[in-house]
Amino acid sequence: MVSESTRRLVAVALLALAVGAVVGPSVNALPGFSDHTGPEELRVTEFERLDSGCAEDVATYASSSFDAGNYSRVTFIETADTDANLSAWTERTSPAGTDLSTFRVHVESRHEGSTNVTCDTGVVYRITVTPDGGSPEGLIPDAHGTRIQWMENGAYAGCSGSYTSPLDGRCPGATDPAADRAWANASVN
Structure with a gap:
C-alpha cells in the first residue's frame, strides 16, 4: 500500500x-x-627537498599518487648545483566553471654563484597539491575532473588527473610528446 x-x-x-x-x-x-564542475583552484600544500647530489646517486626513485583528494609527486629535477633553490607555484589553464579543470604545477630551480660540479646534479623533492572549490555533486552524477601538467624548469615533466567519463583528461599532444606518437613497423631497403 x-x-x-x-x-x-x-x-x-x-x-x-x-x-x-x-x-x-x-x-x-x-x-x-547541480552541474558538478572541477575545482576552482589548486594550492601547493607540501613542498620539501628530500636529497641532492649527482643524478646517478640520488635520482633512483620517483612516484606519483592521488590520495584523499591530494596529488603528490616525488621526483628529481636537474639543477646547476646541489644547493640550488627550488620554488613551486600553480597556474589554472581552464576557464572557471568548466567540468574538467586544468592546471599546471611549476617547479623551478635557481642557483647563485659559480658551479663546480663533475656530474649531472639535481634535487629530489616531494610536492603535494590540493584542489579546492567547484560546485558539488547533484542527485545524479555529472562529468567532472581535474588534470595537472607537471612542469620542471619550463619543460613538460608529466601529467596527473582524475576525471569521470565521458571527459578526456589526457594531456594534450602539444606539451606531451608521447600523446601523439604513432607506431609503425620499419623496414630497411
Whole structure:
C-alpha cells in the first residue's frame, strides 16, 4: 500500500522531469540537480627537498599518487648545483566553471654563484597539491575532473588527473610528446 505523501512525491518528481525536458536538454536544469564542475583552484600544500647530489646517486626513485583528494609527486629535477633553490607555484589553464579543470604545477630551480660540479646534479623533492572549490555533486552524477601538467624548469615533466567519463583528461599532444606518437613497423631497403 502506497501512502498519500509518497504519491505526491512521485507526482512532483514526474512533473519536475516533464518541466526539465521542456526547459532544457540537461538534467542539471531540474530543481535539486547541480552541474558538478572541477575545482576552482589548486594550492601547493607540501613542498620539501628530500636529497641532492649527482643524478646517478640520488635520482633512483620517483612516484606519483592521488590520495584523499591530494596529488603528490616525488621526483628529481636537474639543477646547476646541489644547493640550488627550488620554488613551486600553480597556474589554472581552464576557464572557471568548466567540468574538467586544468592546471599546471611549476617547479623551478635557481642557483647563485659559480658551479663546480663533475656530474649531472639535481634535487629530489616531494610536492603535494590540493584542489579546492567547484560546485558539488547533484542527485545524479555529472562529468567532472581535474588534470595537472607537471612542469620542471619550463619543460613538460608529466601529467596527473582524475576525471569521470565521458571527459578526456589526457594531456594534450602539444606539451606531451608521447600523446601523439604513432607506431609503425620499419623496414630497411
